[in-house]
Amino acid sequence: MGRWLKELDQLLRGEHTRRDDLQAGRVGLPARRLAVLAAGLGLVYGASMGLFAATGGREQAWRHLVASAAKLPLLFALTLLVTFPSLYVFAALANSRLRVRETLRLLAAAITVMLGVLASFAPVTVFFTLSTDSYRFMLFLNVVFCGLAGLVGLGFLYRAVNLVFPDEAGAEEGRRARRIFRVWLLIFGVVGAQMAWILKPFVGNPQLPFAWVRDSRVSNFFEFVLRALADNWR
Amino acid sequence: MIAPRLDVEGLLRGEGLHRVGGGRPPLGRLALTLALGGALYGAVMGAFGLNAEQALDSAIKVPLLVVVASLVCLPNFWVLNLVLGLGPDFAAAWRGLLSAQATLAVALASLAPVTAFAYASTDSYESAKLLNFAVFGVATLAAQRTLARHYRPLLARDRRHAIALLAWPTLYFFVAGQLAYVLRPFIGNPKFPTVFLREHWWGNVYVDLWWAVRGL
Numbered sequence: 388m389g390r391w392l393k394e395l396d397q398l399l400r401g402e403h404t405r406r407d408d409l410q411a412g413r414v415g416l417p418a419r420r421l422a423v424l425a426a427g428l429g430l431v432y433g434a435s436m437g438l439f440a441a442t443g444g445r446e447q448a449w450r451h452l453v454a455s456a457a458k459l460p461l462l463f464a465l466t467l468l469v470t471f472p473s474l475y476v477f478a479a480l481a482n483s484r485l486r487v488r489e490t491l492r493l494l495a496a497a498i499t500v501m502l503g504v505l506a507s508f509a510p511v512t513v514f515f516t517l518s519t520d521s522y523r524f525m526l527f528l529n530v531v532f533c534g535l536a537g538l539v540g541l542g543f544l545y546r547a548v549n550l551v552f553p554d555e556a557g558a559e560e561g562r563r564a565r566r567i568f569r570v571w572l573l574i575f576g577v578v579g580a581q582m583a584w585i586l587k588p589f590v591g592n593p594q595l596p597f598a599w600v601r602d603s604r605v606s607n608f609f610e611f612v613l614r615a616l617a618d619n620w621r
Numbered sequence: 622m623i624a625p626r627l628d629v630e631g632l633l634r635g636e637g638l639h640r641v642g643g644g645r646p647p648l649g650r651l652a653l654t655l656a657l658g659g660a661l662y663g664a665v666m667g668a669f670g671l672n673a674e675q676a677l678d679s680a681i682k683v684p685l686l687v688v689v690a691s692l693v694c695l696p697n698f699w700v701l702n703l704v705l706g707l708g709p710d711f712a713a714a715w716r717g718l719l720s721a722q723a724t725l726a727v728a729l730a731s732l733a734p735v736t737a738f739a740y741a742s743t744d745s746y747e748s749a750k751l752l753n754f755a756v757f758g759v760a761t762l763a764a765q766r767t768l769a770r771h772y773r774p775l776l777a778r779d780r781r782h783a784i785a786l787l788a789w790p791t792l793y794f795f796v797a798g799q800l801a802y803v804l805r806p807f808i809g810n811p812k813f814p815t816v817f818l819r820e821h822w823w824g825n826v827y828v829d830l831w832w833a834v835r836g837l
Contacts, residue, residue: 465738468734469734469735469737469738470734470735472730472731472732472733472734473728473731473732473734473735473759475731476633476727476728476731476763477728477763479630479633479634480633480634480724480763480766480767481766482634486630487630578735578738581738581742582738584742585738585741585742607742607743
């Protein structure tokens with residue numbers, strides 16, 4: 388446990404993504420340990436999300452807990468799988484200094500940072516789960532936490548990308564590569580939100596029976612958000 | 622993994638075997654890259670209706686589309702280069718052309734997860750069509766980037782290369798558009814039976830488009 392916390396501590400302090408290393412196109416991260424760490428952090432937050440439905444007093448309620456804990460790391464892994472190949476191809480075409488392995492490591496680091504922030508919110512989620520029975524409130528709280536974690540993770544990546552492609556050296560090349568990463572950040576956010584929609588439920592509406600995933604082809608995340616906003620304003 | 626063997630990284634960066642310039646192009650590697658990348662995207666493209674037969678058909682048809690469209694346009698490109706007096710540079714231009722086709726396939730393959738993800742998010746056939754148009758558009762931009770890299774030294778040497786560089790995509794898209802029409806369906810409308818080629822496959826997309834526009 389202590390070892391893993393130390394690993395997370397080093398990552399969050401940016402010890403794996405030092406200025407000199409990044410500028411030389413090196414990302415010296417222990418990839419496997421990082422993957423295990425990310426999965427563990429995802430499990431922690433996923434379980435805290437699923438706790439709401441699990442404490443609803445229904446039959447086999449524990450399944451909600453297991454499903455959410457398993458699906459949260461999966462959400463990030465699948466989002467990476469969808470967005471990484473094209474990011475890499477376009478970055479390489481723009482002569483990005485990062486090779487395939489380094490690009491993947493950098494993104495994996497950003498995702499681990501996001502999951503680290505999420506896991507740090509887990510006690511808050513658990514606390515509110517035990518003290519409220521409003522499903523809507525829990526949904527809102529989780530969306531806010533995910534948004535905050537996303538922002539922190541993207542900030543981490545943004546800083547790293549600016550170090551890898553500094554302004555001075557190869558101005559045109561750097562500008563192009565930075566633009567590609569910026570577009571990727573946007574795509575990652577959009578895909579992540581919709582991926583969460585495909586993999587839902589995470590919190591679990593107490594009115595609905597347990598399901599590993601619900602039918603996701605009937606609507607999408609963005610339509611849902613717009614509808615929810617419109618309903619509130621009516 | 623197969624990507625390092627094919628030197629996909631080198632292809633995207635214009636390094637090593639795939640460096641910019643003359644010399645014999647690594648034909649086998651480029652052909653295999655094109656076939657595998659195109660087939661991978663085709664398989665995903667045809668998976669809209671979760672129909673294995675359509676996925677297999679499209680896996681064959683996407684690489685076929687790219688290869689046949691190139692072959693049909695190649696004689697004209699060769700003659701044009703010779704007429705413009707660019708014969709000595711043809712080897713380098715040919716290399717660039719092949720690399721661009723392989724880049725198209727790599728870009729398509731890299732976008733395959735995006736298409737699979739979008740298919741999981743919607744059951745609208747119209748959206749699937751739009752998405753695939755966009756994917757092919759983006760992949761074409763990637764291919765253009767490789768072609769531009771190969772043409773940079775050529776253009777510096779002789780401005781007339783600009784004519785060949787413009788003529789190639791113009792003719793290529795003209796032919797590829799018609800070929801895609803002949804080879805349809807690629808996505809496979811779930812409302813229609815699965816076939817390798819549509820019953821009235823031998824038509825002309827441009828004539829049909831003309832009548833469609835007149836019909837408005």
